[in-house]
Amino acid sequence: MAAGGGTFLVQNKVLPGAYINFVSRPRAMSNLGERGVICVGMEMDWGREGMQTVEAADFRTDSKALFGYDYLDDKMKDMRELFLHAKKVHLYRLNGGEKAAVTEGNLTVTAKYAGARGNDICIAIVANVDEEGKFDVETYLGAELADSQTAENVEELTENDYVSFSGAGPLTAAAGLHLTGGTTETAAGSAYTDFLAAAEAEDFNVLAYNGSNEITKKLFVNFTKRMRDEEGVKFVTVLYDYAAADHEGIISVGTASELVYWVAGATAGAGVNESLTNMIYDGEYEGNAKLKKSEYIKGIQEGQFLFYEEDGKLRVLRDINSLTSFETTKNSDFSSNRVVRVLDSIANDVANLFSKYYLGKQSNNANGRNLLKAEILAYHEELMQMEAIETFTAEDITVEKGAEKQDVVVYENVQPVDAMEKLYMKVEVV
Template identity: 45%
Template sequence: MLGGGTFVTQNKVLPGTYQNFVSAARAFVNLSDRGYVALPMELDWGIDDAVFTVTAEDFQKNSLKIFGYDYTHEKLKGLRDVFKNAHTAFVYKVNEGAVAASNTYGTAKYKGVRGNDLKTVITANVDDPTKFDVQTYLGTLLVDEQLAIESAADLVESDYVIPKTDATLAETAGTNFAGGSNGTAPTGTPHQKALDEFEAYGFNVLACLSTETAIKNLYIAYTKRLRDEVGAKFQLVGHALGAADHEGVIDIHNKATEVDYGLVFWTAGAQAGVDVNKSNTNKTYDGEYTADFTGAKTQNELTTLIKNGKYVFHRVGIETRVLEDINTFTSFTTEKNEDFSLNQVIRVLDQIAIDTAQLFNSRYLGQIPNDQSGRVSLWNDILTHRLELQRLRAIENYDKEALAISEGNTKKSVVMNEVVDVTVAMSQLYITTTVA
């Protein structure tokens, strides 16, 4: 048998053909996708004690199965607001002490009050009266039907009910479920569990849907820690969060008339879904909650709110618009100036951080030698990525001469320096008109 296969060095013994197949060098230009929101929230129905992923398509097609209500239901308007701009939500149900409803024949698949709307209907099978047809209704809607069942042991778990396989089946026009509860108002414990679980996920925005100061402070501390110490690049959106003074925290001034944090849903989706080269300044609010403009009507009020780092909705004619796409950072210094208060700047910087980490971790970490050739390859990939951002007009005037990559203090470390000039959307126009 002749030799064959691939080679690393020219040290083969057998005669034959040795061929390597390699890809032509291609620069890394991938930009990470945006549109991901982390949503810890109280729910009437839904997976318990775990993060579950919902896409915009899932929500439109399967909201009944996932959240217990049809897409148009009033209870889901917050989620509809999220998905006006975001495409994926990571949801964690923060109900505390919730109970699943049940009846003689089964237990609701998930905890919460929505399970009380389930009902079991059992009739004799038409073809074989010794067997049963078992139907499950959610309200007036038939959601599951299992035909020609001999005994409860033959029932299988559905999207709504876990059967009690030791029950005795008997005809019933309708046996209601009862005892389902959302529990008590959640303390910090379920919120902390949710935040712990979210650490394993990548998202652009974390929503704080709470009116409790202690819980808000928990979210702020979590955001600061993950951004500053762990390197997770996302922003927190909440209502009346206080003077967080941090580029990762967006504090909505306006409450909604229905519930104080109502505008958080839309804002979280809008902040997550906006393109890296766009701003939400002056964006029209098309959500389903009603904004309260108290304290945000006069120019003096609006000016003060902006100076204090508040994310403000204001009335423009009959429309509601975002005044300025800013965060809570206000303690400007020569090293961190007012540019860091602009969310568009933070989005670009976060995009750079995320994409550069993905590039290095997937293509260089443990794979490419830390020699001059390897560092030149990394330099080329990073330059190509930055030029793509420049093509999208997210940054400008990128100086490739300022991009420097060198060996660090150890054999395995690499040091990189660059200068980035972030582009932001126009928001002010100063006009001098000379009359001849």
């Protein structure tokens, strides 16, 4: 995407890019971009510090090497919540610590990552039964063998997924060398600032934070508003109990903080033609969703994303965000997450289309503008086929020359489709 982007009041932008406004009509390509991508910061006791990208398949097969625990371990519960519906996670480890280590004779073994999990690593050095003078150096994580290699000297050993080896000279037998000294630190307050700075360089659909610190929540809200409204980067952020954000880019989960990661994954994985309303929660937590009808009404009016219980299962009450202050230019349609997904997809995909194929490449004449219009129209026709929007025709879009020779002005009228939520039925008995 180009350096420029965001919204505009007048045609006075300096940076090349796509500037797109969405407003409600006052009342009396191109392919769709990938969805299913989350960005999240977590405190962990194993794994690389900073940002890494993990695919769903990699998490299932390489969880132990990446995060120190088996996929089914209870420590991976939150990660499983994310990946129930997400395809990819940009994961930022917020905390550090000390690396576990052990020295025996000529050999020093150091955990690959900082954290208390390194203390569960043990090294066994046993004589090789086939080659005299050589040893099998085995790395155990807990009770499971994680790596084995045969060598005569320390210098021959190579780093594996869990430890690195250093030193010089011949190996000697050792029944069990337990690494010690590994510590897991608590994330400093500045860690979230660093995380958001790193997140700014990534592409994702959903940002998530499940903590209760009000200052950190506000940090996420301000970051989201700036990225959406000033930078033109369209994503939504899922927080726990922060309806005060009153913004279409913030989803406030009101039922339980444990459900934030599931909501983030489900939101990221939902297509532009899908709503989460009435979706069954298929995660592992048990939330208290037995509220009075009046409490549900109050929660909806306050912009809370709530769950309700039916037949022993949790379901999403309404797929809404925290926007509650409606205006003529931003009405109640913008409180629907399905509608926002459609609008965000249009903004991201059209901006990517423009940057990739037109910015600096296509002449700003009638022919060039007609080509751009045709591509945007084709993209919207794809959205119509998916039932993400309706009744879009060529007359609903204009592409004109702007105030300067380099400017292109696009105006369109779009009608997002939402899911059925309320049934009003009148029965006349005769």
